[in-house]
Amino acid sequence: MKLKNLLLLVLLMANMQLYAQERSVFRKGYLRLGLNQLGxxxxxxxxxxxxxxxxxxxAGTGYVLEQGHIYYFKKNATLINYGLDWTIISLNYNKMDEWENYAMAAxxxxxxxxxxxxxxxxxxxLGPVISFNPLEKLVxxxxxxxxxxxxxxxxxxxDGDENTGNDRYFSFTNNAQDDFDGESVKNRIAFGVATNFGITLRRQAIGLSLDYVSGKVNSNYEAYDSKAGNTFGKQKIPAHNLQLKLSFTL
Known part of the structure; x- marks a missing residue:
C-alpha cells in the first residue's frame, strides 16, 4: 500500500514537472490596469x-483598463516569438478639470x-507583436x-462678457442646426481610428506596459470667440493618449 502511494506521488510530481517544463514563457492572455494621460x-x-x-x-491624469490575448504563431519558441496582439477591449477615462486654472491664467x-x-x-x-525572451523568464x-x-x-x-463682444464659448454639442438635437447621446459620440505603439516588460505573470495612442476623432462642436466668430459642425480633433499600466499575463 505504501509502495503504491509512493509510486502515485512520484507520478504526480513527474506530471507537475512536465507541465512546468511545457508552460511557455510566451503567455497569451492579459489584463492591464493603469494611468492614462489625454492630450x-x-x-x-x-x-x-x-x-x-x-x-x-x-484633462487630469485618468485611468485605463484593458483585456486582451496574444495569438502566437510559433508553438515551441524559446528565444523569440511573434504573432497578433488583440486588445479586445480598452477603456479609458479622464476628467477635464483644468479649465478653471486656464481661465485664471488667461x-x-x-x-x-x-x-x-x-x-x-x-x-x-489589433496588430502584430514580437516577443523576446533574453534571459530566464523575462519577456x-x-x-x-x-x-x-x-x-x-x-x-x-x-467666459467673458457677451455685452462687450469678448465672450468665448466651446461645447462638444451642436445645437446650431434646425431639427438637430446636439444634446442626445448619439450626437455626442465621436469616432476615429488611432495607432498604438506599445512595449511590455514582464517576468512570468507580472509586468509593466507603456503605450502611446495617436489619432483623431470626428466630433460635433459649437464655439464662439472674437477670432473665428460663431462656428459649428464636425471637426477631426487630435486625441493622443500616454498610458502606463500594470500587466497581469495569464
Missing part, C-alpha cells in the same frame, strides 16, 4: 476652440464650466496596433 496642457494664449482643436483637453472673467467634464473612450486594438513584447475608437465628451466652457 496636452492648456495654453492661456489660445482660445478654448484653438486649445481643443490642438488636442489640449485640460485673465478670463466670469468663467463657467458646465457638464460632468468627462472624457471617456472605448476601443479595440519583452513590442507591438503596433490599429485602434478603432469611440469617444464621449461631456463638457461646456464659457
Amino acid at each position: 496636452s496642457d492648456l495654453s492661456p494664449n489660445l482660445t478654448p476652440r484653438e486649445n481643443i482643436f490642438d488636442g489640449r483637453f485640460g 485673465g478670463a472673467p466670469n468663467a463657467y464650466v458646465d457638464g460632468t467634464k468627462i472624457a471617456a473612450a472605448a476601443s479595440t486594438k 519583452v513584447d513590442l507591438r503596433f496596433q490599429i485602434a478603432p475608437t469611440v469617444r464621449f465628451f461631456d463638457f461646456n466652457y464659457s
Whole structure:
C-alpha cells in the first residue's frame, strides 16, 4: 500500500514537472490596469476652440483598463516569438478639470464650466507583436496596433462678457442646426481610428506596459470667440493618449 502511494506521488510530481517544463514563457492572455494621460496642457494664449482643436483637453491624469490575448504563431519558441496582439477591449477615462486654472491664467472673467467634464473612450486594438525572451523568464513584447475608437465628451466652457463682444464659448454639442438635437447621446459620440505603439516588460505573470495612442476623432462642436466668430459642425480633433499600466499575463 505504501509502495503504491509512493509510486502515485512520484507520478504526480513527474506530471507537475512536465507541465512546468511545457508552460511557455510566451503567455497569451492579459489584463492591464493603469494611468492614462489625454492630450496636452492648456495654453492661456489660445482660445478654448484653438486649445481643443490642438488636442489640449485640460484633462487630469485618468485611468485605463484593458483585456486582451496574444495569438502566437510559433508553438515551441524559446528565444523569440511573434504573432497578433488583440486588445479586445480598452477603456479609458479622464476628467477635464483644468479649465478653471486656464481661465485664471488667461485673465478670463466670469468663467463657467458646465457638464460632468468627462472624457471617456472605448476601443479595440489589433496588430502584430514580437516577443523576446533574453534571459530566464523575462519577456519583452513590442507591438503596433490599429485602434478603432469611440469617444464621449461631456463638457461646456464659457467666459467673458457677451455685452462687450469678448465672450468665448466651446461645447462638444451642436445645437446650431434646425431639427438637430446636439444634446442626445448619439450626437455626442465621436469616432476615429488611432495607432498604438506599445512595449511590455514582464517576468512570468507580472509586468509593466507603456503605450502611446495617436489619432483623431470626428466630433460635433459649437464655439464662439472674437477670432473665428460663431462656428459649428464636425471637426477631426487630435486625441493622443500616454498610458502606463500594470500587466497581469495569464
